[in-house]
Structure formats: C-alpha cells, structure tokens
Amino acid sequence: MTEDRRTQFHQIARGPGNQAWLTSAWQHHVGHEYGAENFAAATLDFVRKWDWDWVKINPRAIYYAEVWDAVYDKDHYDWLIPRTVRTAIQETGDIARIDYRDPETNKVLQEQIQAARAIREGLEDRAVIGTVFSPLSVLLQLADLPLYPEGQGSAQEDDRDLDRQTLIFDQPEAAKRALDNIARTLADYATVLVSPKEQGGAGLDGIFFAETGLASHGYFNQAQLQEWAKPYDRIVIQAVRQANPEALVLVHTCREDAHPEEFTDLNPDFLHWDQFRSGNPEISTDFPAVPVGGADFELFNPGGDVNQIREELDQTIQARQGRPFLLAPSCTIPTPADEEALRVLSGTRAPKEL
Numbered sequence: 001m002t003e004d005r006r007t008q009f010h011q012i013a014r015g016p017g018n019q020a021w022l023t024s025a026w027q028h029h030v031g032h033e034y035g036a037e038n039f040a041a042a043t044l045d046f047v048r049k050w051d052w053d054w055v056k057i058n059p060r061a062i063y064y065a066e067v068w069d070a071v072y073d074k075d076h077y078d079w080l081i082p083r084t085v086r087t088a089i090q091e092t093g094d095i096a097r098i099d100y101r102d103p104e105t106n107k108v109l110q111e112q113i114q115a116a117r118a119i120r121e122g123l124e125d126r127a128v129i130g131t132v133f134s135p136l137s138v139l140l141q142l143a144d145l146p147l148y149p150e151g152q153g154s155a156q157e158d159d160r161d162l163d164r165q166t167l168i169f170d171q172p173e174a175a176k177r178a179l180d181n182i183a184r185t186l187a188d189y190a191t192v193l194v195s196p197k198e199q200g201g202a203g204l205d206g207i208f209f210a211e212t213g214l215a216s217h218g219y220f221n222q223a224q225l226q227e228w229a230k231p232y233d234r235i236v237i238q239a240v241r242q243a244n245p246e247a248l249v250l251v252h253t254c255r256e257d258a259h260p261e262e263f264t265d266l267n268p269d270f271l272h273w274d275q276f277r278s279g280n281p282e283i284s285t286d287f288p289a290v291p292v293g294g295a296d297f298e299l300f301n302p303g304g305d306v307n308q309i310r311e312e313l314d315q316t317i318q319a320r321q322g323r324p325f326l327l328a329p330s331c332t333i334p335t336p337a338d339e340e341a342l343r344v345l346s347g348t349r350a351p352k353e354l
Contacts, residue, residue, distance in 0.1 A: 021326060023052065095167065100184050186235075251268035295345065
C-alpha cells in the first residue's frame with residue numbers, strides 16, 4: 001500500500017489523533033444500477049468528476065431482496081427504488097424459503113462482486129468500501145416492510161397483514177433461522193469483497209454496514225436490537241475481520257433518534273449518523289470509533305442552500321479539530337444533486353499539514 005489517500009484512510013481509522021480528514025459523498029446512479037460494467041462505470045465517473053478521497057460503493061438499494069428472488073421493474077423507479085413486481089416473502093410462511101445463498105453462484109451477488117472488482121481496479125490510490133445492509137434490514141426488505149419507522153421508500157405496515165409482529169415476533173424460531181441464513185450469506189459475500197485480490201477477492205478496504213433505520217425512534221428497541229440484530233451483525237463483521245485483518249468497518253445508523261451509541265459494541269472503526277436530525281448526538285461526541293459527518297444531505301437537493309452547506313462543513317471541521325474524522329454528507333445525497341453544492345464539498349479538503 002503506497003503513501004496515498006488509501007493509506008491515509010487506514011491511518012485515520014487506526015493512527016493517532018490529528019490526522020487530516022478525507023472528503024467523500026455518494027448517491028444512487030439511477031439508470032446505471034443494473035449490470036456490473038454499467039454500474040462500475042457510473043461510479044467511477046462520479047468519483048473522478050469530484051475527485052472524492054474515499055469511495056462508498058452505493059448499489060441499488062434492493063439488490064439484497066433480489067438475492068432471494070424478489071423481482072423489481074428496473075425501468076420504473078418509485079423515488080430511488082425500482083418498482084416492486086414480486087416480493088421474496090409474501091406471507092408469513094414464506095420465511096421458511098429464506099435459505100443460504102452462495103455468493104460464488106448467486107447471479108445478483110456475482111454482479112455486485114464484479115462491479116466491486118472493476119471499481120477497485122480503477123481507484124487503486126484511494127480506499128473503496130462496499131455497502132452491506134444488516135441481516136435484520138435485509139429480512140424486512142425481503143417482505144417489503146419499511147426499514148424506517150415512518151415507512152418511507154417501502155410498503156406501509158398498516159396496509160398489509162404482514163408486519164414486523166407477524167413476520168418476526170410471532171414466529172421467532174423461523175425468523176432466527178432466516179436471519180442466520182441471511183447473515184451467513186452476507187458474511188461470505190463480504191469475505192469476497194474484502195479479501196485481497198491475490199486471494200481471489202475484490203480487494204476492497206472494508207464495508208459500509210448499514211443498520212438503516214432500525215434504531216430510529218425505537219423502531220426496534222434496545223432489547224429487540226440485542227436479540228434480533230446484533231447476533232447476526234456480528235456474524236458478518238467477524239467474517240470481515242477474519243478475511244482481512246486490515247479491512248475496516250463503517251457502521252451507519254439512519255434518521256432521527258438513531259442511537260449511534262447502540263452500535264459501538266460492534267466495535268466499528270467508523271461510525272456515521274445524521275448529526276443534524278433531532279435526538280442525535282453532535283459530531284463532537286467521542287465514541288470508540290472515528291465519526292463520519294459534514295453537512296445535511298438534504299441541502300444537496302437542486303437549489304439547496306449552498307451557504308448553509310459551507311457553514312455546516314466548517315462547523316464540523318471545527319468541532320473535530322485535533323481529532324480524527326471523515327468529512328461527508330449525513331446520508332446518501334439526492335439524485336440529481338446540486339452541482340454547486342458538490343463543488344463546495346469537493347473543495348473542502350484538509351491542508352497537507354495540520
């Protein structure tokens with residue numbers, strides 16, 4: 001590993017304080033999310049255009065459900081998600097169909113692995129991490145249930161007989177078998193992502209482990225997270241650690257009241273939450289993980305307040321002065337995003353000497 005931005009990324013995670021920050025952003029490349037070459041090319045173009053210091057591979061949000069044979073209409077998107085044609089779990093008994101899927105033979109996971117390889121090969125000078133949803137988030141997605149308490153971007157529980165109660169809590173043994181199968185699938189998938197290229201892996205620097213909105217407003221309370229999320233999260237994260245001791249884990253918890261402190265016992269290297277949403281801690285908060293923060297992602301909508309972005313970036317940098325952090329929006333930026341807003345973020349780089 002040469003002395004470049006890739007090295008700096010690892011130093012920020014594991015080195016002493018006062019490391020220079022690195023800047024990035026990510027978005028959904030709607031229209032370019034299917035096909036490994038197409039998606040990789042769109043990702044590389046976006047990264048090179050703005051010269052991001054580190055890279056979060058941001059695939060289509062529903063590829064996990066596709067692993068278990070859910071079907072989506074890739075030509076028609078609702079918001080940032082392809083329109084659902086058929087869910088993997090349509091009634092409670094379908095949970096028994098959620099078996100282990102081998103990343104070496106599963107076409108959906110192979111597509112993502114091939115895209116990751118291409119992105120890695122195109123960006124050897126900076127860190128690249130792959131997105132992996134938590135097993136509990138994936139189980140909800142398989143039933144087309146919301147990943148957030150307000151239900152945005154998915155089906156509303158109130159409109160269906162299938163909900164968290166009937167899917168998970170009313171059939172705990174079946175739900176835990178499904179979660180274990182999902183976790184083992186994701187663990188083997190993440191192993192391929194982070195394993196060195198000379199060992200047959202994609203050679204990524206780590207994973208962006210998305211807890212989605214599980215903790216937001218007590219969607220799953222502390223006891224439920226301990227029972228239904230954490231044991232399966234650890235299967236995936238431990239697989240990453242075992243596959244490549246140099247690989248890094250960034251844990252993301254989404255929306256308001258997202259309780260990043262709940263996930264510190266997963267021992268992540270980086271921790272990302274929306275510092276601008278109610279009920280969430282300030283970016284100055286000291287956790288046993290390096291924070292990721294910067295500006296409110298919603299300000300990157302076309303016509304957003306660019307001056308407010310400047311102020312929030314400056315405030316974040318001042319709040320973390322003398323302590324390590326990564327600079328990025330508080331969540332996935334909109335598609336499309338405001339060009340001037342991206343110029344401001346891209347231009348906010350650490351001086352060579354702090």
